[in-house]
Amino acid sequence: MSTGSDATATAERAPGELTRAGVLQGARAAVPLAIAVGAFGISFGVLATSSGFGGLAAIVMSATTFSGASQFAAVSILASGGGVGAAVLAAVLLAGRYGPIGLSVAPILHGRAVLRFLQSQLIIDESWALSSRGGGEFDRSILLGAGGLIFVSWFAGTLLGVVGGDFLGDPESLGLDAAFPALFLGLLAGQVKDRRAFVAAILGAVIALALIPFVRPGIPIIAAALACFVGWRRE
Amino acid sequence: MSDAWVVVLVVGVATMSLKAAGPVAIGGRELPPRALRMVAALAPALLAALVVTQAVEDGQDIVFDERLAGLAVAAVLLAFRVPILGVVVAAAATAAILRAL
Numbered sequence: 001m002s003t004g005s006d007a008t009a010t011a012e013r014a015p016g017e018l019t020r021a022g023v024l025q026g027a028r029a030a031v032p033l034a035i036a037v038g039a040f041g042i043s044f045g046v047l048a049t050s051s052g053f054g055g056l057a058a059i060v061m062s063a064t065t066f067s068g069a070s071q072f073a074a075v076s077i078l079a080s081g082g083g084v085g086a087a088v089l090a091a092v093l094l095a096g097r098y099g100p101i102g103l104s105v106a107p108i109l110h111g112r113a114v115l116r117f118l119q120s121q122l123i124i125d126e127s128w129a130l131s132s133r134g135g136g137e138f139d140r141s142i143l144l145g146a147g148g149l150i151f152v153s154w155f156a157g158t159l160l161g162v163v164g165g166d167f168l169g170d171p172e173s174l175g176l177d178a179a180f181p182a183l184f185l186g187l188l189a190g191q192v193k194d195r196r197a198f199v200a201a202i203l204g205a206v207i208a209l210a211l212i213p214f215v216r217p218g219i220p221i222i223a224a225a226l227a228c229f230v231g232w233r234r235e
Numbered sequence: 236m237s238d239a240w241v242v243v244l245v246v247g248v249a250t251m252s253l254k255a256a257g258p259v260a261i262g263g264r265e266l267p268p269r270a271l272r273m274v275a276a277l278a279p280a281l282l283a284a285l286v287v288t289q290a291v292e293d294g295q296d297i298v299f300d301e302r303l304a305g306l307a308v309a310a311v312l313l314a315f316r317v318p319i320l321g322v323v324v325a326a327a328a329t330a331a332i333l334r335a336l
Contacts, residue, residue, distance in 0.1 A: 110263025
C-alpha cells in the first residue's frame, strides 16, 4: 500500500510529529477503507430513517459517536424494541476497546488538553491499526490522516443514506464487510516481528473466538486486550 | 426527549470519553517501560481479535460464511507479499462473487 518514498518518509518522521506529507500518506492508505466505511455509512443512514430512529439523530450520532459497530448495534436494538438500556449497553461494550486503544496512542497525542481530546476522536480501529509501526510505536500523522478521511466518509455516507435513501443497496452484497478482516490480517502480518507479538496475537485470537458464544458482542475484543499482559515481564 | 436522542446522547458521551480518556489523562508523556511493552503486545492481540470477530462473529454465533472465504484469499495473497490494498480489494471481491452465485 505504501510506496518506497512513503516508507522513507515514515522512518524519518518522529512518532509524535505531525507533517503534511504524513497526514496525506495516512489518508491515501485509508482510501479503500474509506470507500467501504462510506458505503456502511449510507446503510446506517438508511437503517436509522427506516427504523424510526430519525435522520437527524443518525447524523448527529455519526458526527459524535463515530463508531460503526456501536451505532449499528444501538439503532438495531432500539428498532427491535430492546429498549434504551439494552441499546446503550451493547453500544458501550462495543466501544470499550477504545479505552486501551486510546491509552496506546496517548504518548503521541500531545498539545493542550482540548486538542488532545479532539485528536482522540479520530481514533477508530482502522486509523489506529494503520498508524501502528509495531513495537508499541504509533504514527500520529497517519492516525490523524486516516482517521480524518474515514470520519468524513462515515459522516458523508450517513448524510447520503438519510437524504438519498437506499440507492446503493446492501454493502454486504458488494462484499464490503469482508474488506475489514482482510485489512486487519494484513496489518497484523506486519506486526508479528518477534515471539512476544506472535504469542499476543495467538492469545488475542483464541480469547476472542472462545468468548463469542458466551458473552455479548464487544466483550470478546475487550477481553482479548488482556493478552497484552504477555508484555508484563521483560523477555 | 425521545428514546433515540437519549441513545445518541449517552452513547456519544460514553464513546467520546472512552477514546479521549488515555490521551487527555497522559497525552504526550512517555509510558514507563512495562506499559510500553504491554502496548506493544496490545496491537497484535487486538488486531487478531478484530480479524476473528469481523470474520466469523454474528451476534453471539460463530458462522462460516463468505467473509471467511474472503479472509482465506487474503491470507494466501499476503503470503505472496501482495500489497494490502490488493488484498483488501480481493477479499471484498471474493465475498461479493460468492454471494452473487
